[in-house]
Amino acid sequence: MIKQNKSIAIIGSGFSSLSAASYLAKAGYEVTVYEKNATLGGRARQYVKDGFTFDIGPTWYWMPDVFEKFFADFGKKPSDYYQLEKLSPAYEVYFGKGDSIVIPDNFKEICEVFETVEPGSSKPLMKFMNSARDNYEIAVNKMVYKPGVSPLELVSSETVVRVNQFFSTIRKQVRKKIRNHKLIKILEFPVLFLGAKPSNTPSFYNFMNYADFELGTWHPKGGMYEVVKAMVALAKSQGVNFVTNAAVEELVLSDKATVGGVKINGKHIEADLVLSGADYHHTETLLPNKLRQYSEKYWSNRTFAPSSLLFYVGFDKKLKNVKHHTLFFDTDFDTHAKTIYDVPSWPKEPLFYASFPSITDASFAPDGKEAGTFLIPLAPGIEDTPELREHYFKLIMKRLEDLTEQEVMSSVIFKESFCVNDFVRDYNSYKGNAYGLANILTQTAFLRPKLKSKKVENLYFTGQLTVPGPGVPPSLISGKVVSDLILKNA
Template structure:
């Protein structure tokens, strides 16, 4: 008789683990509280426009390839990838922007033009970033975070100083141009932390950026979700939507014995949660929770976000598929997220126009706009504040790109702290999980295996290896391997 496993949630990490567990011969059932699969990577459609609700950057294509290869498949079996050129554009002020090319030689030339001698320093920096990337992918990120000894390999020992310096120190050692500094420091925001609080080792994200490029799945990031669901279904995984898990039931020996789903008890002896880790523990009796409220409150969380999904009745000019607006004080905005949480004084923001490269995103002659402003988790969230910041973002966008767009808005939908809490049970409404700072790396993150409840496991952005879509795929694999090992 096949073993059974029930998985809570259907985001990237949950779908990844579902595939691996099914491959190992388990009967897998996935419970998703919302009416569509994908977790934070769901899709929103309106009036011929299509938006990814969450992740919009496709970096580290090798991780996706490795995932599908584990099942004898390729990404191209499920979706078509286009490499973006430019990868993205960064605005520093009116009529002041730089486009980051899709090849290294052009990037070196751009740096050299902006700051004489900087191309040489960039090459040295990227050599380090590439070595760190290879170390991370081969030696670190596929480890389960059980022991500090996981970090001790011949390659990590040789690079130990990288853990005790910061990305900011490394970037600013030789690069002086404020524009180039911002381009090199911004990718660590994907790790949920400030450049001055992120170990230099994590510069591997710069290699992912410049060395591996920025890609777009035709039809949107949701095509990846659809591909994973298709793979999982072919392996026998069952999916139930509108299935809200209300309680994890345990027996007298503190073993998982069931789940309460929509008021109905489902018997099970093995549960893996891809839902928010903090929320999942609230489904247990208080004495069976590994981590206290005080523990969670002291942790450094990645930002939340104010998001807008906007339909425009015309094509947008002077912007790229991915466009970053860094014309204000980077450090001030970061401080208002991490140090003194408040709505930002003068926010940086990001805009994404998939319809510039993907005709499926919007009707002909129109544009689908996705706007994101990083925000401190857990702060006040009102419709009035959202509207105020929408106007701020649109005013800045018009000024910097030299065009009028506010009168061309057909519709807009917002998504913010309250929505992250309600839709995803996200702790304090965070968008990306727990930041990857030194004291929240590897074995110092919340554990995959519960130490108090037998046969309860966790996967996703609050455990190893951390925030982001590629780490989520990896987290699903790690959790599955640990379950398999413990069941032998």
């Protein structure tokens, strides 16, 4: 416990901030979370219109064990707050008109699907999954809870024998024995959650395939925002205070290089420590130049995970031939990926993802209607105009119609969009990125931006630009890791 009641101001109320807030309050800190927007949850907000509900941000619930560990640290279970349902099937992937593969909710049936598509493929798949299972055990139960302070954190008996996996790639590993292009796409898909190309992602990260095929895809009844509400309720039970509509304008220094609080609406609010779960680059702009750890050149040279063009669409009928999670991989991924990572530009023929939660959960849409969320991955920092958004909406609606063999455009009641400019406006996101820094070898662990400022005392960071990286479960972990570091330094 903290010897005296030190105060800590947390900037932002995303998953990493909510996680850290509970741990720090439990340890004895007086914790106040300041959120610039009107509602809590950061990027995981909710949009409600005309009886329809949409998760604005994350829609996938993977790695349920990480959520269980988080709540268990407070003597709770996820089921104390929200109800989980395992999706069966997990998702569907379209490769062409009437040409799709449905991924079941258990590994035995997944092997059978692979055998149907490519006879003999289940044997290398099992070998691949054995490696993924072992890597998951090492990564998620050990490595990701390290603070990224030293390269030695990566050195252990388990990682030494797997060192070659850090210098090979998911793409090479997947394509050793699997030949069918559809199965290859399915196996390469999970690393997209890490924000990088399979050709740039170390093969050690195949643990994401274990999360996919073995742990399964889940749905919290009411949506991902129920997880936010659960974490807020938990934080409040630990004594955390929340202030919304509170954009931090400046990090106030108590001396030349020690943070002493935050400035909000022109008012100086004192705090012994400041933890930012907001965009790392933006947070450092709240300091004088000489106290920023990372230059503009540093940020411009990083490999960022994608931004996104999102549409939230209300349909006046139930849609056919789609699942709760549906992926449209009927165009070339490598060509699309070049427009994200190599030559930032709008893709001519984008892959896209769609979520229809009202298939599983009636609370998302009025009776007989469908709620659809659509996502196109994009390069951060590209031009974003109403005309471009409209063009791509028509493009993916036409693809949806063709691939699923149904008419949908005339059934659109309304649509709302969210893209690069909105990520900048709502979240101060660097170049409007949606997922933070990509998890490539040169941006892993100790090579990511530090949790503790090297130039300003009592200033810490958490979230998708620090360790362990992008995604909801890593954000929960990031909150725990930074709180452990703060307590260690207390």
